[in-house]
């Protein structure tokens with residue numbers, strides 16, 4: 001079976017997540033730049049269409065990106081991407097050990113794999129390619145808020161398509177599945193189910209520490225305000241790679 005993320009992050013992605021655009025990334029990147037720009041180069045892990053890469057580069061960062069979606073990487077290049085991209089899997093980053101000064105993983109590009117060990121493996125890979133003392137920013141969703149505010153079903157028009165989304169939580173509330181159905185005029189409908197492991201703050205902290213990161217700060221929104229378990233929309237970790245100075 002084709003993994004859901006290979007379907008979801010193709011041409012359907014801009015229809016399903018239209019609000020996650022370049023303008024949003026530019027605002028957020030202004031706050032990220034001081035955290036990563038001096039630790040060169042920076043790797044955007046699961047960079048998608050490169051919206052964060054271009055925004056960070058505009059602020060003076062030297063940026064590389066890696067993503068599995070050939071479609072989104074081609075979009076990145078078409079849109080005049082600033083930085084260099086590689087097509088690859090975040091479970092086995094196609095880079096040598098210690099070549100990056102910093103890394104980011106933005107907009108819930110984590111928790112996609114079936115096992116906790118596979119998800120933790122992504123953090124271990126990021127730690128492998130960053131030098132000691134390097135910065136890493138992980139931008140995840142706040143699971144507690146999702147559990148409280150989730151809309152089970154929604155339907156909207158997106159361009160010349162109708163997008164229907166049905167959301168469900170697993171029995172222990174640890175896995176969020178979202179069935180997406182896109183109906184186009186004159187084309188066959190497409191359907192897939194996203195699967196996201198909803199890690200809580202403590203779980204992610206333990207995973208980051210286990211991957212040799214020290215968690216410096218935890219924020220709850222893109223303004224980098226404090227995290228509040230019940231209310232915050234995001235769960236953003238600012239970390240430092242442990243290890244001796246080279």
Ligand SMILES: C[S@@+](CC[C@H](N)C(=O)[O-])C[C@H]1O[C@@H](n2cnc3c(N)ncnc32)[C@H](O)[C@@H]1O
Nearest residue numbers: 005009046047048067068069089090106107109
């Ligand atoms: C929610 S999007 C976010 C993209 C980007 N960080 C942003 O903020 O626009 C998640 C990204 O993860 C990528 N992705 C999913 N699974 C992946 C994998 N196994 N290896 C590399 N990239 C993957 C998708 O192709 C997609 O671009």
